[in-house]
Amino acid sequence: MSATIRDVAKKAGVSPSTVSKALNESGAVSADTLKKIQQAVKALNYQPNARARSFATRATMHIVFLADFPYDAAFVNPHLFEIMRGVQHSLDKKGYALIMKQADVKSAYAYTETAAAQHQVDGFIFHASVVSKKLASLVARENIPHVVIGRPNIESRMCWIDTDNQLSGEQAAQHLLDLGHTAIAIVNGKADDMISWRRLLGAKRVYKENGIDIVQTQVIQTTSSITDGARAVKKLLHMNPRPTAVICANNPLALGVLQELQNRGIRVPQDMALITYDSYPFAMFSEPLMTAVDINMYDMGQEAARLVLRKMRHPEVQIQSYTTMPTLIRRETT
């Protein structure tokens, strides 16, 4: 069996509590005994037992990341994992470990309830995909340290962090405007998609501010596939005035548009500029590479981790929300 704090104490000729203080830098220990303790620690290769420690300190040093990781999630939605990477990084620096936990809306509630009651973890990071009204009230009632990634689509007092999609739209539009594009078109995703909708709003806003109204006919509504993008090109070219730039709501649409334009001999960006949102999965592979307004998911994860830890230290402060900034990544289509 491995050495305990008592063994160290005995070897150093002091009491266990003194050893504890010395190792945790709590309380004061004379330089002399400190040295003796350190020697004893080294001699015995003492390592404090984490299980006993967490029992005594009432802290697991674990934070759980709860999300619905569906089939093929890593390929379909890698963003989730980029967030996790960020979370892990931030937590690690503070000595915390990250637990990955799959859940759906229902099981997320059940898990949280027992995990909190049984003190399995010190804090929770929920992906918006698993939060519910019930979860929100549980978290409020039990005062559970948490952060939601993505804005919960229910009203609640939960603490959340999200990206500003409207701002993304504004940045995309502003970029095109800066390049002199006054006649533009927007190939939009599904109509009920809040993200697409907010981005659209932002883009319209910028143009309006510059005295240009983006009217209904300039917005093509699709269902967000590559072929949808390709199909949209026809409408695009029939617009009057014919647009010199197009904003595509997501990568598949953008790729479809891009390829169809090229098939028709229309050069990008010379004849038609193109900008999209996110860089996955095509923007970094397409020919030419696509300019995109991107969100740094890794940063977002880091920030989320910092938020839970802060919530844990200061339960009183009600940090309600935090918004991350999008970045324009200019590549070759503008």
Added chain:
Amino acid sequence: MSATIRDVAKKAGVSPSTVSKALNESGAVSADTLKKIQQAVKALNYQPNARARSFATRATMHIVFLADFPYDAAFVNPHLFEIMRGVQHSLDKKGYALIMKQADVKSAYAYTETAAAQHQVDGFIFHASVVSKKLASLVARENIPHVVIGRPNIESRMCWIDTDNQLSGEQAAQHLLDLGHTAIAIVNGKADDMISWRRLLGAKRVYKENGIDIVQTQVIQTTSSITDGARAVKKLLHMNPRPTAVICANNPLALGVLQELQNRGIRVPQDMALITYDSYPFAMFSEPLMTAVDINMYDMGQEAARLVLRKMRHPEVQIQSYTTMPTLIRRETT
């Protein structure tokens, strides 16, 4: 404060140890007292404290997944996370939690040493990217329950799990053979890439068994980019006899080949069949969709989790290695 096992005992009129036995189904408890205990548990909403529990049982119920998750890992190498999903799923079913931990070769050793000594986790899953000779001997010396994902590129007694790349090559070749392709070409990745090399070996082997030698001139060596693939097409078309099918070592190469073939008006699969390995990132998006020999990373993760758990229960059995099966996914290029 929440109720403890003593509160339950008091309320049920029994001793704490009896309650423990009842709840853990260890030892025997009369139906009568069991009922009383259950009622008390319900009345007090008793939940056992996980920290105290792990202290007493000497088990954290945590397994750590250690890998080098580099910059943009989620986009560049989603496979890693698909493995993690599988691991999580298997562990969860057995009541274990998965900890995600970033490390490089150096820090993996350091972390493992202290995590094991401090009893932070019950088992380790290492990605091959972080194992070293030092780690291997540490693990052997301290008898640390573990599994390596991917074959370690050092000699050791570590327990590992991997996919059979040679078999993948055989499957790809066999598929083409079944379709009647006797003249084929292979566009290979980097020469020093063991994976490409093993697949190549497998493909050659199948053809040889069928009396067809794949000679040097039929194998095009590249450095695995899309443009490399496109460039390879020229050589491909100059081969004598001209191949009717091509095996591409990976997705970028395959996409390059596919697009260049189409640019030259060569129809796929009618004029030239194409098969590749893995489905990421292009096989499921390209036009036409690419036939591929694939590895189910999720399954591999599940198996890895089962292996560590088994190692923990039976430290004596020396499970040395485990190999997962590749699957042919026939899409539209063959």
Added chain:
DNA sequence: TTGTATGCGTTATCAG
């Protein structure tokens, strides 16, 4: 500055 005493909440041993 150091040591003593006690608590953290559960499980396991063993006697009844």
Added chain:
DNA sequence: CTGATAACGCATACAA
């Protein structure tokens, strides 16, 4: 089948 008792290993309030 049940209960008293002793760990499990560390942290901390308080006394010295």
